Amino acid sequence: MLQHIELRCQHPGEINLVQLTDTHIAADPGELLGGVNTTGTLLDVINAVNRHGNLDLALLTGDLASDPSVEVYEKLAGILRRIELPVYCLAGNHDDPALMERLLNSGNVSTANFLTSGVWSIILLNTHKPGTDGGCLSTTELSRLDTALERSRGRHVLVCLHHHPVSIRSPWMDSMALENGEALFRALDRYDNVRGVIWGHIHQEFSVTRNGVMLLGSPSTCVQFLPRAERAGIDDRPAGYRTLTLAADGVIRTRVHWV
Ligand SMILES: [Fe+2]
Numbered sequence: 344m345l346q347h348i349e350l351r352c353q354h355p356g357e358i359n360l361v362q363l364t365d366t367h368i369a370a371d372p373g374e375l376l377g378g379v380n381t382t383g384t385l386l387d388v389i390n391a392v393n394r395h396g397n398l399d400l401a402l403l404t405g406d407l408a409s410d411p412s413v414e415v416y417e418k419l420a421g422i423l424r425r426i427e428l429p430v431y432c433l434a435g436n437h438d439d440p441a442l443m444e445r446l447l448n449s450g451n452v453s454t455a456n457f458l459t460s461g462v463w464s465i466i467l468l469n470t471h472k473p474g475t476d477g478g479c480l481s482t483t484e485l486s487r488l489d490t491a492l493e494r495s496r497g498r499h500v501l502v503c504l505h506h507h508p509v510s511i512r513s514p515w516m517d518s519m520a521l522e523n524g525e526a527l528f529r530a531l532d533r534y535d536n537v538r539g540v541i542w543g544h545i546h547q548e549f550s551v552t553r554n555g556v557m558l559l560g561s562p563s564t565c566v567q568f569l570p571r572a573e574r575a576g577i578d579d580r581p582a583g584y585r586t587l588t589l590a591a592d593g594v595i596r597t598r599v600h601w602v
Pocket residue numbers: 405406435436437505543544545
């Protein structure tokens with residue numbers, strides 16, 4: 344089912360948003376991922392985001408928890424309240440979508456999955472597949488995507504998900520990509536108003552264009568992975584996030600920021 348929110352944006356016709364991804368929050372405040380304290384780096388990123396001033400919303404594109412539990416999501420909800428923006432969350436392989444829906448729907452935080460403002464629609468997809476690090480769009484999710492695309496006729500569309508739908512030329516990461524990326528693109532190719540697809544999961548910056556649609560992967564708010572690596576490897580880049588301006592003419596302007 345679509346949970347629709349009509350956004351309130353500062354500039355008519357345009358949406359300015361920030362993508363935060365792969366926060367990997369743990370219950371233990373001292374827990375490290377790849378040598379990085381994930382709570383500490385998320386707080387640093389939130390401080391940087393709050394200084395931007397011209398943003399309308401934040402999107403969290405999955406792996407919010409390292410190991411999902413009530414305790415972790417309650418802790419995360421407390422942290423996300425510090426973001427001075429509405430926050431919309433979707434699930435990654437490390438998450439529990441049902442727990443997220445229960446615990447990440449209060450105050451400024453929401454798991455709504457269809458956002459509209461002016462000439463833009465933002466569609467948030469769930470690619471969580473229980474028991475695996477890879478992702479999949481279920482039949483239900485694909486039909487929800489199609490409903491959202493139908494309701495977005497006459498608008499520009501940004502699609503958001505956790506898993507990468509195309510190869511990033513990193514064999515170990517590609518072994519846990521979206522397993523039915525072709526089904527996603529079959530759905531998107533039926534429409535001529537899709538402008539961008541953004542994801543998390545890969546802990547690195549990535550950008551290609553397919554049929555005029557921008558495909559963008561983004562760095563994590565904690566540890567980064569080495570691009571084009573055969574096997575798992577940690578990059579020494581710091582925490583990062585991406586800002587996007589969805590302009591009135593359908594153009595997406597975007598930039599990655601390192602903290
Ligand atoms: Fe992931």
